[in-house]
Amino acid sequence: MNVDMTTTIPAGASQKADPKSKTSVDYNSFLRLLVAQLKNQDPTQPMDSTQYVAQLATFSQVEQAVQSNAKLDQILQSSALSQADSIIGRSITSADGVTTGTVAEVRLASSGLIAILGDGTEIPVGPGVTVKPAG
Structure with a gap:
C-alpha cells in the first residue's frame, strides 16, 4: 500500500493517548502493528513467517531491556535514599x-x-x- 500526501487517515486513528503510552511499547502495540502489516502486505509477495518470528524476538529483547532499565532506576533510587540518610x-x-x-x-x-x-x-x-x- 502506497501512502502519500493524498491518503486519508482512517477515523479513530488519531485517538488521544496518555503521555506514558507515547514512550512505552507493549505486546498489544506490537500485535496491532503486526495485524496492520498483515493487512497491508502485498498478497502476491507475502512476508515470510521467519521474519515475523525475528520481529517478535527483537521486540521481546527490547521489552526486556526496558524492564531492566526500570529495575535499575529503582535500585539507583534506593541507593540514593540510603546515601541520603547517611549524610x-x-x-x-x-x-x-x-x-x-x-x-x-x-x-x-x-x-x-x-x-x-x-x-x-x-x-x-x-x-x-x-x-x-x-x-
Whole structure:
C-alpha cells in the first residue's frame, strides 16, 4: 500500500493517548502493528513467517531491556535514599571548596542528591564533594 500526501487517515486513528503510552511499547502495540502489516502486505509477495518470528524476538529483547532499565532506576533510587540518610547531620564541602556546612536535609532530584545545609544553601552531592563527621 502506497501512502502519500493524498491518503486519508482512517477515523479513530488519531485517538488521544496518555503521555506514558507515547514512550512505552507493549505486546498489544506490537500485535496491532503486526495485524496492520498483515493487512497491508502485498498478497502476491507475502512476508515470510521467519521474519515475523525475528520481529517478535527483537521486540521481546527490547521489552526486556526496558524492564531492566526500570529495575535499575529503582535500585539507583534506593541507593540514593540510603546515601541520603547517611549524610544528614554530617559536614559537607562543595566540590569547589567554597561552601561548607552541616547537612540539615537531603532532597532526591532527577540529577541526584541535593544536600540542603542549615542556612538553606543547596549543594549537589557528586564527584569532588567531601562529607565528614560534623564537629
